[in-house]
Amino acid sequence: MLGKSFKIIASLLLVIGLLLTFVYINRGDVVRFALDLPAFETEVGSVSTVQVRMSDGVRLDAEVYLPAGEGPWPVILMRDPYNRSTCSLKVRYGYACVHQGVRGRHDSEGDWYPVISERSDGLETLDWLLKQTWQDGNIATLGPSYLGVVQWSMIDQMPEEVKTVVADISHGDWYEIIHRNGHFVQGVMTEWAKSLHLPDASFEEMAAHRPAIENNDVFLRGDAQWYEDYLANTDKVGEYWSSEAYSLTRNAHKNASMPVLMMGAWHDFFLNGQFKVFDELPQRTRSLLMIRNGNHVWQNSVLEFINTYGYSFKMTLDWLDVHLKGQVVEQLPESGYVLQDNVDNGWNHFPSWPQKTGTLDLYLGNLGGAVTCDGGTLGFSRPVGSGKASYHYNPNEPVKTIGGSYNLYSGGAVAQGDDNCFRDDVMSFESGVLNEPPTLSGSIKVLINVSSDAPDSAFTVKVQEKLSDGRVINIRDDITSLSYRNGSIHKQPYVAGSVVELEFNLTPIEWKFQPGSSLRLDISSSNYPMFNAHPNVEGNWSTVVNPAVAQQEILGGMLSLPVR
Structure with a gap:
């Protein structure tokens, strides 16, 4: 009983910490103080909502955050299925920020099916962005998890104005996130399916149900055809996973023309593929891979979370300042690996890794x-x-x-x-x-x-x-x-x-x-x-x-x- 109570208390503390962090993100100086961030450069000037029309007529909803004062400004683009914008903090450092809902999610039109439309929708969004008078021709794409996958899907065709990509806990080989050596990664995909379509559904009941192929109809009201398709197609070389959308997303990084800041976590399911992608980047000698402690959703203590998130955010700011504003940041490594220590939580830079002898x-x-x-x-x-x-x-x-x-x-x-x-x-x-x-x-x-x-x-x-x-x-x-x-x-x-x-x-x-x-x-x-x-x-x-x-x-x- 005591152990169960401890787990409940620990979970509550984690939730409280995450909630406080999201509150901080909209509290300006409070979040800056908590995360030990540099002084803000400007205020938020304006926030507007726009509809970006795709070539097939579907309109994708986007929020545009502009700094106070006269533009144009360098721009950060985030494309997101979750509707969790962090633009209000980034804009305080002199960046215009666009937060767009992906197709079929929240206020964006169209049908939601992961990955399939992200390449074309992302490239068309970049075309729209280049026509805006408030951008100065220096663009970065940014975001974690699925927000990173959408970047990998189009990285080989991005216009030259995209000077860098900042992709956290993500890569483009979608199959490897879903199937592991003949097994379905229920801890990721079943949880993700229910959180997107029916958060109140029981993960435990879905994981235990047989046959699992019925889960979409039994638990998700038939709304997640993509989840059912993942269960039905277990072979990576089969027709489904060899289709153009998955193949392009899986291999696009091999033709990327810009440097990339990649961030991962030592106990995240994306990490194994991130090492492979990082090694294959054409701009590998100008790219950086940072790996923190924790898992996909950070899950350290509240203080460790704040310290680690603060370090990651400062590194992202430094990287953007170098590649979008042309600044010199001496403490930022140009390439290699920045790794967090599992014992003292310190950070170390390795020009090459692993250091196996x-x-x-x-x-x-x-x-x-x-x-x-x-x-x-x-x-x-x-x-x-x-x-x-x-x-x-x-x-x-x-x-x-x-x-x-x-x-x-x-x-x-x-x-x-x-x-x-x-x-x-x-x-x-x-x-x-x-x-x-x-x-x-x-x-x-x-x-x-x-x-x-x-x-x-x-x-x-x-x-x-x-x-x-x-x-x-x-x-x-x-x-x-x-x-x-x-x-x-x-x-x-x-x-x-x-x-x-x-x-x-x-x-x-x-x-x-x-x-x-x-x-x-x-x-x-x-x-x-x-x-x-x-x-x-x-x-x-x-x-x-x-x-x-x-x-x-x-x-x-x-x-x-x-x-x-």
């Missing part, structure tokens, strides 16, 4: 004892005759999600107890105290040899730091089905009972272990409701009504840690 390999041992909490071992030499770990995986009783990166509103590197460790379907391996606590820099690799008596099934890994006080902190986790194992974009055959090697290349991370800590690896077959519970049958999981129970075996494996 070697690997630390640990091998799974005492597999037969892994059914007990930390009963398996992680040793520095390959064991001989270590046995095997066996367990039953029942999709009707999946392992509960605690933390992690593939959630929309929760998750992260949360400290936790051993709730899941004591389950008999979670195999747990522990290293013992690390005498010289390492710093990880790069991607952790996990290799495990497994078998299942099902024709298709799932396996999960969770790499954690076990602190000296017994608490456990998430570092990285992942999931795969046998049919989409080892990162395959094609469905692979699996013969029930056969042994296969699963390779997990986890999202890169910079992570300091604390003195007295040990390393822990948990292996299981579900991480629910963050991911769908695999039904242990072949075919599209979202059409299955009656799942099966599977007998799983782990026959060995290893971790390879990138250390510096």
